[in-house]
Every structure is written in structure tokens, then in C-alpha cells.
Amino acid sequence: MIYLWAVSSFAGLTVALAAMLMIAERFLVNYGICKLDVNAGEKPLEVAGGQTLLSVLYANEIFIPSACGGKGSCGHCRITVTSGGGPVLPTETPYLTRKEIRAKLRLACQVKIREDIYVRIPAELLNVKMFASTVESARELTHDIKEIRLRLEEPAEISHRPGQYIQVQAPSADGPVYRAYSISSPVYEPNIVELVVRLVPGGIGSTYLHNLNPGDAVSFTGPYGEFQLNEDPSVEIVCVGGGCGMAPMKNIIYTLYDRWPDRSCWLFFGCRTTYDVFYFKQFEELARKHPNFHVVYALSDELGEGERWDGERGFVHLSVDKHLEAGLRRQAFLCGPPPMIEAVTRVLEEKGVRSDDVFYDEF
Amino acid sequence: MGVITIVEVLEHVEKFECMLAEFYAKVSEQSTREGVRLLADYMSRHRWRTHEALTKLPIETAEQIYRICHTPLRYEPQGADRHSFEGVELPPEATAAEVLDAAIKFDECLIQFYRQVLRQPVDKEVKELFESFIRFEQDDEIELKKIRAMDYF
Numbered sequence: 174m175i176y177l178w179a180v181s182s183f184a185g186l187t188v189a190l191a192a193m194l195m196i197a198e199r200f201l202v203n204y205g206i207c208k209l210d211v212n213a214g215e216k217p218l219e220v221a222g223g224q225t226l227l228s229v230l231y232a233n234e235i236f237i238p239s240a241c242g243g244k245g246s247c248g249h250c251r252i253t254v255t256s257g258g259g260p261v262l263p264t265e266t267p268y269l270t271r272k273e274i275r276a277k278l279r280l281a282c283q284v285k286i287r288e289d290i291y292v293r294i295p296a297e298l299l300n301v302k303m304f305a306s307t308v309e310s311a312r313e314l315t316h317d318i319k320e321i322r323l324r325l326e327e328p329a330e331i332s333h334r335p336g337q338y339i340q341v342q343a344p345s346a347d348g349p350v351y352r353a354y355s356i357s358s359p360v361y362e363p364n365i366v367e368l369v370v371r372l373v374p375g376g377i378g379s380t381y382l383h384n385l386n387p388g389d390a391v392s393f394t395g396p397y398g399e400f401q402l403n404e405d406p407s408v409e410i411v412c413v414g415g416g417c418g419m420a421p422m423k424n425i426i427y428t429l430y431d432r433w434p435d436r437s438c439w440l441f442f443g444c445r446t447t448y449d450v451f452y453f454k455q456f457e458e459l460a461r462k463h464p465n466f467h468v469v470y471a472l473s474d475e476l477g478e479g480e481r482w483d484g485e486r487g488f489v490h491l492s493v494d495k496h497l498e499a500g501l502r503r504q505a506f507l508c509g510p511p512p513m514i515e516a517v518t519r520v521l522e523e524k525g526v527r528s529d530d531v532f533y534d535e536f
Numbered sequence: 537m538g539v540i541t542i543v544e545v546l547e548h549v550e551k552f553e554c555m556l557a558e559f560y561a562k563v564s565e566q567s568t569r570e571g572v573r574l575l576a577d578y579m580s581r582h583r584w585r586t587h588e589a590l591t592k593l594p595i596e597t598a599e600q601i602y603r604i605c606h607t608p609l610r611y612e613p614q615g616a617d618r619h620s621f622e623g624v625e626l627p628p629e630a631t632a633a634e635v636l637d638a639a640i641k642f643d644e645c646l647i648q649f650y651r652q653v654l655r656q657p658v659d660k661e662v663k664e665l666f667e668s669f670i671r672f673e674q675d676d677e678i679e680l681k682k683i684r685a686m687d688y689f
Contacts (some may be wrong), residue, residue: 263664267671270592270610374685416688471688474573486544510688511679512578536682 183283191304207257208289211235216299220286224256235294236301236394238340242350243282246315250281258291301394302328302456306366309390314451316418317372319348319383322358322365323391330363331395335402336532338508339395341364343381352378354506355534356396356421359427366393371417396518402533403504406433411505411526413517415443415489418508419452421534423508426456437465439497443489443513445474447482469496490516499524538612542662543605545613545653545685549646552616553583556642559621561633566628576634589672593665604665609656616649624674626646632689636680643677 204222209229210216220229227243229307232237241247248268258279261269265280284290308322313319325331333356339352358367373379385391402425403410410429412422422440429436444450456468471485471492485492490513497503503526507514514533521531564573624638644646650669653662683689 262668266593266664267668371686373682416686488570490574510683510686512574512683513688515578515581516574 179217191263200207207286209233209286210289210291211294211299212290213293222286222288224286225282226252226258226279226284226290226292228288229286230281230294234303235299236282236303236340237294237298238353239282239322239351240340240353240482241282242345242347245280248280250277252281253277253293254279255291255293255407257286257288258292259287268419287383298397302331303394306332306391306393306410308385308387309365309392310387311385312452314369315449315468318449318451319370321358321368321370321382321385323368323393325364325366329368332363332395333360334398334400335360335428336421337396337398339368339393340397341368341378341382341441342392342394343378345377347361350360350377350378351394353397354378354382355424357420357423359424359431361428361431366395368534369420369423371419378516379532384407400506402429403530406436407502409501409503410436411441411503411506411521412439413489413493413505413509413513415509415513416449418442418534418536421506421508423452426459426466428464430459434463435465438515439467439469441469441471441489441493441496441517443471443473443492443509446472446477447480455460467496488516489513490520494520494523495519497521497524501525502528507531509536511535537607539610540613541605542607542609542653542665545609546605548613549586549616549649550583552620552646552649553586555618555621556580557583559613563630563678568628569630569632571632574629575632575683578599579635579639581609582640585676586672587667589668593668600661604661607658607662609653609658611652611656613649613652615652616645620645628630633684636684640680640684643673643680646675647677 175194182486207219209218223501227237227239227244231535237250237252239247239250245264248530254277261274262283263281265283266274267279269278296407297510301517304325305327306325309324310342311319311321336355337353338353340353343352354368354370356366357369359363365421368383370379372383410425410525412425414422419442422442426438426440427436440456453470460466469485469492471487471489472482473488476482505521505526507517514535518533520533522528557580560576563579564576567573567576620642624641626634626638647670650666650673653666
């Protein structure tokens with residue numbers, strides 16, 4: 174019993190000392206006003222020291238992607254700190270490669286502003302905005318996937334590329350958190366952002382979005398993402414997804430056929446059962462209008478009683494292997510769980526697709 | 537209690553990773569379910585993902601690697617060995633959820649194994665290396681739990 178007391182007293186003392194240090198730093202240590210220089214004078218700011226770089230950037234409407242709310246557990250908020258960031262912390266090293274550390278990349282949520290600081294942020298991220306929107310419609314696509322259409326209020330339009338994503342602000346017990354969702358609406362609908370969201374049991378973002386009703390307000394930042402659709406119309410586009418991995422594919426395909434009606438494109442989509450199939454008829458309709466568009470849905474589970482399916486069977490990488498001929502110039506976009514991504518990537522490499530032309534979004 | 541170097545600790549992990557690869561190869565070969573085969577093939581490459589994560593760590597110079605590898609420790613490594621497979625049965629009809637549960641258990645074994653090193657009086661470089669290993673396994677565990685919750689396979 175005495176050991177238990179000793180251990181708990183020591184632990185309690187340590188926690189109390191750590192808390193006192195944090196409070197003392199907050200109220201007693203004054204770093205004063207520090208200069209925050211973004212992109213060599215492009216956006217000079219003066220900020221109160223002692224805050225994290227990420228929170229200061231957010232307060233000044235520079236929305237760096239971050240999925241964990243600044244807890245240092247997602248590794249998304251990478252920016253280049255050319256000077257004034259202090260040493261790289263052990264909490265950052267698991268997310269940064271040697272090359273990135275040499276290139277002065279840091280996690281903005283882990284860098285505390287204690288002196289004048291100089292950062293470089295890609296121009297594209299400086300264009301990211303905070304949007305206010307309302308839910309125009311929310312409909313069930315399957316038992317656990319919903320399509321949510323957001324009408325933009327302020328700003329009223331978004332300029333994005335196919336394959337990009339937004340970060341939805343969802344309420345949580347620890348304050349607002351941001352969760353990333355791909356935009357499924359095509360780029361020619363600038364006043365709408367459509368999302369395809371699968372309910373993750375216990376997931377903060379998906380639970381919030383699944384409970385929304387028409388008229389509800391939603392805030393988000395965006396657009397984010399580096400994917401660039403190949404502009405050469407002779408390059409065939411291959412989209413492979415599963416589950417809610419449909420969202421970026423839908424955007425890519427509709428945007429593609431709006432711009433290049435004759436371009437060759439394949440959509441491979443993996444589902445477990447017929448109850449998980451959605452958008453199939455819509456894509457078949459599109460394929461009738463555009464003969465170079467090919468839709469392949471594959472079911473991985475055995476058919477249940479009363480289920481009918483004339484399409485492909487088995488996991489989606491097997492369909493990719495069966496339908497794609499080797500040797501064509503292609504750009505591929507994959508979206509799904511890591512084992513699926515790995516299996517499809519291997520098949521595509523066997524078909525001669527260069528690894529540089531394979532883009533993926535794991536979830 | 538003998539003296540063991542970090543390089544011997546890493547060799548112990550490598551041996552365990554090879555055992556895991558063999559285990560999953562067998563699961564894949566025997567399974568009657570396509571989803572289980574896909575998952576098992578993915579799991580069997582855990583070792584290569586660990587290697588990839590290792591190459592990204594901020595350990596740069598040969599002296600640094602030499603210093604870390606030859607750090608002596610006075611303890612007996614426990615776990616992450618053939619005993620970790622005891623009670624893990626994956627028959628040919630095993631489900632994807634059972635494969636994922638086993639994989640999560642093996643990740644946990646590795647985390648416990650790395651934590652033993654952190655309980656020794658090690659310097660900052662070694663501590664950071666093993667903390668990175670733990671974080672890698674924890675991330676893998678989160679990913680596996682997510683795949684399990686989403687019922688993909």
C-alpha cells in the first residue's frame with residue numbers, strides 16, 4: 174500500500190509541476206510581439222509570441238491542412254520554416270523524412286513562436302479559404318454511406334480541381350476538429366460541394382455529417398490536394414475505388430467528360446454485396462453518352478438469397494487485371510483501404526503504368 | 537543477465553518479422569476466402585513497411601548508426617518470438633476480422649517489445665529510434681482497427 178501511495182504521490186507531483194510550468198509559461202513568460210514572415214515578405218504579420226505556428230496561421234486565415242486539431246498525431250501541417258522555429262522536436266521526427274528535415278520542413282502545430290519566424294507556404298495553400306455553407310440535401314446511398322450536398326454561402330463559389338478535398342469543421346468534446354473529405358461534385362458546379370461520407374463507428378466527422386439535415390450550417394476549409402489530372406487527352410484515366418472511395422472518382426469522371434467528351438476512362442469500383450452498390454445506373458447512363466467510358470463494378474462477397482448480379486465478381490484488383498490491356502499510357506487514381514491500394518498498384522505496374530502516374534488516397 | 541546490443545535487439549525483431557511473413561503466407565495459401573488472402577498478403581509485407589519507415593528516420597551519419605547499433609543494454613529481451621503465436625489459430629475458414637485481430641495482437645507484441653528497450657537507461661538517439669518504432673506500430677494498429685470497423689473485407 175505504501176508503494177502505491179509513493180508512486181501516486183510522485184505521479185501527482187510530476188503532473189502538478191508540469192501544469193504549473195505550463196501556466197507559468199502562459200502568464201509569466203512574455204515573448205512579446207514577434208514577426209511572422211510568410212514567403213519572404215508576401216504576407217508579413219505581427220503576432221503575439223507563445224502560440225503555436227498553426228494556431229497563429231489559422232487566426233490569420235492561412236488554413237494549413239490538419240486533421241488532428243494540432244495534437245501532432247496526423248503529420249499533415251507541414252510547412253517550411255526557414256528560420257526562427259527552434260530545433261526539430263521528437264514529436265515531429267516520426268512524420269518527417271531525413272530529406273524533409275534537411276529541407277527545413279516542420280509540423281506547424283509543434284512549432285511555438287518565441288522569436289521572429291520566417292516560413293514558406295505553397296501559394297496554393299494561401300488561396301485556401303474558410304467557407305460557410307448550408308446543407309442542401311442529404312440522402313442515403315447505402316445503409317452506411319450518405320451523399321451530402323452543401324450550398325456555399327460565403328464565399329459563394331469554390332474553385333477546385335478534381336481529386337481535391339476539403340476539411341470539414343466538426344464539433345467535439347475538445348472543441349472543433351477538422352476532418353478531410355474528398356469533393357465528389359464536378360468542378361463545373363462552383364456553388365456546390367458534394368461529399369460521399371461513410372459512417373465510421375465512433376468517427377467524429379462522419380457521425381457529425383450523417384446527422385446533418387437540410388438547412389443546417391456547415392463550415393469547412395479548402396480546397397486542398399496536389400492531384401493534377403493529366404491534360405494530355407491521349408492519356409487514359411483509370412479510377413479504382415471501394416466503399417466511400419467513390420467521392421474523388423465521381424468528381425474526376427464528370428469533370429473529365431465535361432472537358433474531353435471522347436477521352437478514354439475506366440472506373441473500377443469494388444463493393445461487398447449488391448446492397449453496397451451505388452451510382453451504378455448513373456455511370457452506365459454516362460457510359461452510354463460517352464462510349465470511351467467503361468464502368469466495372471465488382472462484388473467480393475458470395476451472392477445472398479434473392480441477390481442478382483451480372484457484373485464482375487471478386488476483389489477489384491482482379492477486375493483491373495482482367496480488363497486493362499498492358500502498354501497504354503495511363504494515369505491512375507486509387508482510393509480505398511491500404512491492402513486494396515497495394516494490390517491494385519501491383520497490377521497497374523504489371524500493366525506498365527509508371528509509379529509516378531499512380532496517385533492514391535488511402536483511408 | 538547478459539549484455540545485448542541494439543543491433544541484436546533489431547535482429548530479434550527481424551526474426552519475428554520473418555516468422556510473421558511465413559505465418560501470413562501460410563494463412564493466405566490455406567484460406568478459402570479471397571478477402572482473407574488479400575489481407576494476409578498485405579500483412580506478410582509488414583516487414584518491408586517497417587524497413588521503409590526506418591529509412592525515413594532522421595539518422596544520417598554512419599557514426600550515428602554505428603553508435604546506436606552498438607549501444608549495450610543489460611537486459612533479457614522478452615516476447616516478440618514464437619510464443620507470441622500461441623493461441624493464435626487462423627484456420628482456412630478464418631474471417632478477415634479474425635486475421636485483423638491477430639495482426640493487431642502482433643503489433644501489440646512489437647510495441648511491448650520496443651517499450652522494454654525504453655525502460656533501459658538509453659541515450660536520446662536510441663530513445664527516439666524506439667519511440668519512432670512504437671509510433672509506427674501504433675499507426676499500423678489504428679489503420680487495422682479502422683479496416684476492421686469499416687468491414688471492408
